[in-house]
Amino acid sequence: MKIEKVLVETEDRNIKTFSLSFANGADKSDFNYVPGQFAELSVLGKGEAPFGMASSPTQEGCLEFTVNKAGLLTTALHNMEPGDIVGVRGPLGNGYPLEQLEGGNIVIIGGGFGFSTLRALTNFMLDDRNRGRFGDITVIYGARNPGLVLYKDELEEWGKRDDLSLYMTVDSANGDWNGRVGLIPNIVKEVAPSADNTYALVCGPPVMIRFTLPVLQELGFPSDKTLLSLEMRMKCGLGMCGRCNIGSKYVCADGPVFTLAELSKLPQEH
Numbered sequence: 001m002k003i004e005k006v007l008v009e010t011e012d013r014n015i016k017t018f019s020l021s022f023a024n025g026a027d028k029s030d031f032n033y034v035p036g037q038f039a040e041l042s043v044l045g046k047g048e049a050p051f052g053m054a055s056s057p058t059q060e061g062c063l064e065f066t067v068n069k070a071g072l073l074t075t076a077l078h079n080m081e082p083g084d085i086v087g088v089r090g091p092l093g094n095g096y097p098l099e100q101l102e103g104g105n106i107v108i109i110g111g112g113f114g115f116s117t118l119r120a121l122t123n124f125m126l127d128d129r130n131r132g133r134f135g136d137i138t139v140i141y142g143a144r145n146p147g148l149v150l151y152k153d154e155l156e157e158w159g160k161r162d163d164l165s166l167y168m169t170v171d172s173a174n175g176d177w178n179g180r181v182g183l184i185p186n187i188v189k190e191v192a193p194s195a196d197n198t199y200a201l202v203c204g205p206p207v208m209i210r211f212t213l214p215v216l217q218e219l220g221f222p223s224d225k226t227l228l229s230l231e232m233r234m235k236c237g238l239g240m241c242g243r244c245n246i247g248s249k250y251v252c253a254d255g256p257v258f259t260l261a262e263l264s265k266l267p268q269e270h
């Protein structure tokens with residue numbers, strides 16, 4: 001795919017969102033995905049790694065990936081510019097179970113770049129063609145500090161809508177921040193979304209997930225309506241190499257989205 005646009009998301013410039021277009025027109029109609037799926041991105045000579053689609057399939061003809069600069073491949077990606085070509089192998093994984101979520105209220109809880117596929121799902125649900133299929137939508141999103149908040153313009157637009165409740169927070173703030181300050185689990189406790197006919201979808205750093213799950217349980221969210229998206233080291237992305245398994249499940253092929261009920265039956269190594 002060809003890089004069309006690169007947006008620097010964070011003040012430290014370590015997270016960028018890449019908008020890609022299909023170099024081969026035929027691939028456009030073949031690449032059908034649901035929010036929560038991922039693709040393996042590759043740069044010649046630098047390797048391949050998995051990244052969640054940050055765009056919604058309702059944005060036709062382009063894919064977006066939000067990439068945190070971590071090592072060899074992501075540094076190579078960060079050095080690329082519009083016009084450069086990136087290898088994309090996908091879509092991979094299961095994605096969010098849209099049919100199951102339909103008719104329910106949705107609580108989205110995201111932190112760090114783990115928010116990218118939840119952003120994709122939110123944009124999918126907010127699309128005029130889909131909004132009526134879902135109940136109330138609540139988004140609780142947190143970053144470590146204001147300089148690390150992603151998708152700022154889009155979040156501002158979401159904040160103006162009356163069909164979505166947005167709660168943004170940072171762990172610690174400087175003078176310019178007028179919003180909430182507090183850790184995500186505490187904000188979830190404060191917002192206290194009703195668990196009635198509601199799915200909670202959580203993605204973020206492990207520490208955030210660890211402290212958020214007990215709050216959701218206290219609020220009455222059953223484990224089969226609490227969904228998590230996992231990040232494991234991967235290679236093939238196809239359930240073949242055995243790199244990413246937890247017990248009998250392959251995170252790349254059976255996941256990365258699992259219910260808490262499914263995960264509680266697996267060895268606790270995730």
Ligand SMILES: Cc1cc2nc3c(=O)[nH]c(=O)nc-3n(C[C@H](O)[C@H](O)[C@H](O)COP(=O)(O)OP(=O)(O)OC[C@H]3O[C@@H](n4cnc5c(N)ncnc54)[C@H](O)[C@@H]3O)c2cc1C
Binds near residue numbers: 071
């Ligand atoms: C399903 C899935 C979706 C992902 N989505 C995104 C995304 O949207 N945006 C994004 O920026 N990243 C995402 N990642 C993570 C990304 O694939 C890794 O960070 C990747 O290894 C980066 O490649 P690299 O060559 O730049 O870094 P590497 O050279 O592979 O690693 C750099 C550093 O990160 C550590 N590391 C690498 N992978 C992991 C891991 N899975 N868990 C813990 N530590 C690790 C390494 O030990 C090393 O210290 C996702 C991973 C998975 C499995």
Ligand code: FES
Binds near residue numbers: 235236244
């Ligand atoms: S990455 Fe090969 S089995 Fe999952």
